[in-house]
Amino acid sequence: MPSYLLKSEPDKYSFDDLLRDGETTWDGIKNPQALITLRNMKKGETCVIYHSNVGKAAIGLAKVVSVALDPVDGKTPLVRLKAGKRLKCEKPLAAMREAGVFQGSLLFRQFRLSVVPLTDEQYDWLIA
Numbered sequence: 850m851p852s853y854l855l856k857s858e859p860d861k862y863s864f865d866d867l868l869r870d871g872e873t874t875w876d877g878i879k880n881p882q883a884l885i886t887l888r889n890m891k892k893g894e895t896c897v898i899y900h901s902n903v904g905k906a907a908i909g910l911a912k913v914v915s916v917a918l919d920p921v922d923g924k925t926p927l928v929r930l931k932a933g934k935r936l937k938c939e940k941p942l943a944a945m946r947e948a949g950v951f952q953g954s955l956l957f958r959q960f961r962l963s964v965v966p967l968t969d970e971q972y973d974w975l976i977a
Contacts, residue, residue, distance in 0.1 A: 852895040852972040853886065854907065854956060854965040855930075859900040864908040867898065867932045872914060875928045883964040887926040890916050896930060897967065897975050905942040907975050909935040940975050950974045 855875060857863065867873055878884055896911045910933030919925040945951050950970045955962055967975070 850894055851891075852897065852967045852969075853890065854897045854899050854967055854971075854975075855911070856899045856901040856963045856965075858902045859904055860902070863900065864898045864932075864935065867911060867930065868909070868935075870932070872929060872931050875930050876925075878963055880962060880964075882959070883962055884924075884926060886964045886966060887928050888916070888918075890926070890928055892916070895933070895972070897936075897972065901963075904939075907936060907940040907945070909933060910976070936976060938977075945975075948974055 859865075862873070875887070878887060890913050892913055892915055894913045896913065897907050898909050898911055899907045911930040912933055914929040914931045915927075916929075917927045919927055946957065950968070951957065951974075954965070954971065956965045
């Protein structure tokens with residue numbers, strides 16, 4: 850089943866905020882490529898929450914609860930996420946950059962992308 854890395858600025862919305870809220874709509878995404886990825890998400894898929902700017906590490910997990918289109922514009926995907934568990938071991942950006950499984954990843958080719966599909970190997974490495 851596909852999985853994704855979702856970047857969030859922890860001073861705006863952190864993994865702890867998601868844990869507190871239980872569920873949230875993942876919004877604020879403007880990049881067309883990231884919006885396509887969000888639109889293609891399916892209920893039950895897993896996401897890894899990554900803190901960007903501050904911390905720069907994969908922090909925890911979330912599950913896609915639903916994907917709908919914004920009724921106002923009919924195009925913007927509204928992805929509902931349910932909080933999962935905190936990773937046993939946070940994975941810092943530096944370690945990800947050095948890991949062979951991330952060679953050629955969009956994560957490093959298009960660094961500003963806030964939603965990145967993960968391969969099974971990348972997901973397994975992040976949660977290990």
